[in-house]
Amino acid sequence: MKVTTLKIILKFPQKIMQNPLLAEVVLETGVLINIDRAFVDPAIAEIVIDVPDDKKEKVVDAFRQRGVDVRELDTPLFFDEAECVQCGACVSVCPVEVFKLNDDRTISIDLKRCILCRTCLTMCPQRALKVAEV
């Protein structure tokens, strides 16, 4: 049986950034977490992880107890169909293949795969892709 996964975005407040929180949560919960994207610099730490659907509660609770801001990525990317001209510029820059060029040269989009890397936002010449700022 294929396990469905859920994407979660973690924001680490500066005062706890130095702690090995991700490792702690993995050890404590025993849940295998996949890191989709991580952005860490002295001021901000933001990590998008993939967790199995049925273990979600456990992982979310463990991060929240440690003071991490946790949010589910339900519809991360907004696609404005009216702006799209079906060029396919987005296809080659997406690291997780959200965009697929169909045989009839239209583009299909699988938003569930998105890890919010934002590369497509600036690639799209028509600015048809947007992310809700949080």
Added chain:
Amino acid sequence: MVKTLKEINEKISDGSVHVIAADEMPHVVAELGLEAAAKEVDVVTTGTFGAMCSSGAWMNFGHSDPPIKMSKAWLNDVEAYAGVAAVDAYIGATQLSETRGLEYGGAHVIEDLVAGKEIELKAVGFATDCYPRRSIETSITINDLNQAIMLNPRNAYQKYAAATNSSDRAMYTYMGTLLPKFGNATYSASGVLSPIYNDPDYETIGLGTRIFLCGAEGYIIGNGTQHDPVNSSGTLMVRGDLRAMSTEYLRAATFHKYGTSLYVGIGVPIPILNERLAEKTAVSDSEIMTDVLDYGVARRSRPMIRKVSYEELKSGIIEINGKEVRTSSMSSYFKAREIADELAQRIKSGTFQLTAPAMRIPLNVTPKPMRQIAKVPLTRDVMTPGIIIKEALSIQQAAKIIVEKQVNHLPVVSDDEKLIGIVTAYDISKAVARSKGDGLNDIMTKRVITASPDEPIDLAARRLERHNISALPVVDGANKVIGIVTSEDLSKLLACR
């Protein structure tokens, strides 16, 4: 001669004309043979929908009271060229807004005009006896203009080189985002549907050819600028009435860190007058080859990585140096096909008659590079020998050299003279302040940004700016330091220019 243009136009009038899109022609010819295909098919329609930077529109605003002779004009803060008479102006697609920067430009003004939106017009001029007014601010829509004529100096490139990037950073170009280390490749133009590729000898395409232009009826008015038929890169100059156009076939675009451009939809009908034209319109994507260029090298002649067919580009993956590289189209084949179909529909319904060219397009020209009378200074012309130190030196010794020689940067080399790091006065201060680091190896920057001796200084200057640093060691092919170029060297030189 199988049939004449007059005969084809009669068939268009009586509704018996046989029209197909250019991507169907290879199959028809394969099935029927050339002779029968030339008799059977009357018109092949082509299409393209992509970013065409060399586009714009002429407008006439009508005269104000009291009248003004505009010398400069702005539409939604985008400057339009007004140096022609009193109230004529040309808005170019890539001119940027003076207030909104890269996200809004002439292309957006054109799209907003076509969409019927209100546009803010500002203009200034110097007063004359006949035109006493000095400035005006008003609001207009496309319906308030006497004329709004799209006139594009260079459109419908026959083919275009694909783009990739060998460098170790992402590049933002008019071919889109090019990921580092051959992370992707992008291409443009519609291949099998390309107007000029279906009539590469310009037998039917010429001045006066009636075309589909952004939803309106338009005309080819000659070859485009930079027309390069010798290298299968011909271009067209086109015009059409902006007021009859639709945003369905005309879109403003923004390329990240590059600026604006206009997606222009063009469809050109090719009358099948003879077998030769049947053969040419039967061209397929596997026969149309283009170059893959390395945009990682910011020079006029970018290195060619390989040749590739449009069939491979459209498959979504091409091979570069043994690696599978994903491709993106920057132009829309889907829209190009829609345009070829729409044009075919108009011809079948009898509303679009074909025209014979009044003048042929030249076949034996190729563009020249710019004549530059000043020699472009190279890094080697401005670099200084620099003070190069060995890794074994202590921090103290390095500090002494910086003070005695009055320099800020010391390239660090290994025993075999290869560059392994750079130490700045700041690195040393920091090490002393924190009482940290035993040797140079602990405090030097190891990923050194360098310059090559034969590159123009503009490239070195851009690298300094991008990395926010103030010096680049100049290294030869063997990574041996042959000098150093600092921001002071460059600013001294640029101040003299």
